[in-house]
Amino acid sequence: MTVDPTDANLAARIAAGADREAEAELCQRMGPRIRLYGLRHLRDRHAAEDLMQQVLITTIEALRAGRLLETEKLSSFVLGTSRMMVLNQHRSTRRRGQLLEQFGVEMLSPSPAPRPRVDYERLTKCVQRLKERERAVVTHSFYGEEEGADIARFLGVSEANVRVIRHRAIHLLRDCMGVTR
Secondary structure, eight states: OOOOOSHHHHHHHHHHSOOHHHHHHHHHHHHHHHHHHHHHHHOOHHHHHHHHHHHHHHHHHHHHHTOOOOGGGHHHHHHHHHHHHHHHHHHHHHHHHHHHHHHHHHHSOSSOOOOOOOOHHHHHHHHHHSOHHHHHHHIIIIISOOOHHHHHHHHTSOHHHHHHHHHHHHHHHHHHHTOOO
16 A cells, blocks of 8 residues: 655545554654654653643544644644643643742641661671662662663563662561561
């Protein structure tokens, strides 16, 4: 099956029915553009990822429902949707700040609960007792603040395996430190 790569054809295919291939191509084509727009205007990687997902969902829903009448303006629709979502987010953040400024003093608790003191010497000994792989996962996760995917690549294991190792290591550290759940 030959596919016309234009945005209008892609939009028409999605509007015509549940064409998952067209939807996937739309995501591949528009996703990086939306993410870049989000990075420029939100200045946060996670917020840009969230923006990309929301815009793509909104776009696909609009196409499925037939709300985009001029399919050749798909790029403009995506950009406009991105722009409106960023403006709404800025407006929401500004409003939240105003409300916090106005009512925040009343909402703050009088004093936070005291944090327990950490016996760093004992913690060091507990970490040293861990197996090499467990110790590597813990130090990369909490000291290096690395993500699971990066740790998995470094250790040559799957990301799921990193989560299991981290979970077991934390359990062992809690036991060693005498922390009750």
